[in-house]
Amino acid sequence: MEATIPDIIEVEAFSHRFNTFTAVDRITFSVRRGEIFSLLGPNGAGKSTTINVLTTLLPLQDGRVRVAGHNVASDQAAVRRSIGIVFQNEVLDRDLTVRETLEFHGRLYAMPREERTARIEELMDVVDLTEKRDVRTKYLSGGMRRRLEIARGLMTRPDVLFLDEPTIGLDPQTRIRIWEYIRRVNEEGTTIFLTTHYMDEADRLSDRIGIIDHGRIIAGGTPDELKNTLGNDMIYMETDNNDRAAALLGGVENIHSIRTVGNGITAVTNEDGTRCLPKIFDTLSTDGIGLAAVNLKKPSMDDVFIHYTGRAIREEDTGKVHPHQRRRR
């Protein structure tokens, strides 16, 4: 039975402070063996702090954290043996070539030669660096270095692979290729734990998601569970009297809630939204309210975030820059 398999990551009442500032505030969550789990949240939410403690890069201050069956506070070496990491602020040896970088990493982890060689070829292809195989990393562009760091992190097949904002700053094609590869790694048995502020990425790729904001987990579940908490469909409308329309539509059967968004209002429905539309049109026209635009969609992960926090994660809010341009703490 699934219930008897212990979770591969167990986090209970975990907090972390930097001086007097509480970056992570008593969070509890778990990750099941074999899944892709995303910790999703805006800049400064506490994602990196959490991943740093889970991977023993920061000491555990408060709470209980176990990774692959080992306590991060008392059994750091065992945790480190069970995990792989792709972080934002890793450094490459500038004098090694692309191939040597991967080769060196494979040797460090005692990968057998044949496996090592095959994986190096495979990964250079995935991150599109085959042509640069003999170029020293100091001559690579920032984006190429980032891709090489990712390839290096994907050399081994640990129990758990931690990825901190793995695809930030990469072009869409590379993101897709890297994600296909991460899925393959996952299918081969590695549990994936990643942090991201890309809602769509978390939605498409994760088995389960934990949403973190201001150091607290505010929601969790499968992408569908999270989106279903918002109702069935969302109908966005622009009318010539949004306040009046909102008041009237609040009383329509199977409309679960109404919220003001930009120049319009959004009605969240309890049933198939297409079946609510005739009732909405009737109600508005009976009252003489003009409808300028209407749009029906399923709730997205963005909507989930807005629902729980009352605001959107937008790129400009995250303060994100390409990781190679980014100065980390």
Ligand SMILES: Nc1ncnc2c1ncn2[C@@H]1O[C@H](COP(=O)(O)OP(=O)(O)OP(=O)(O)O)[C@@H](O)[C@H]1O
């Ligand atoms: N070494 C530090 N000293 C003081 N404050 C810190 C330190 N590291 C992180 N913080 C603060 O803790 C909070 C959480 O930061 P953290 O990096 O975990 O967030 P995040 O969700 O990973 O964001 P990002 O997407 O930028 O990585 C932020 O307010 C940050 O400023």
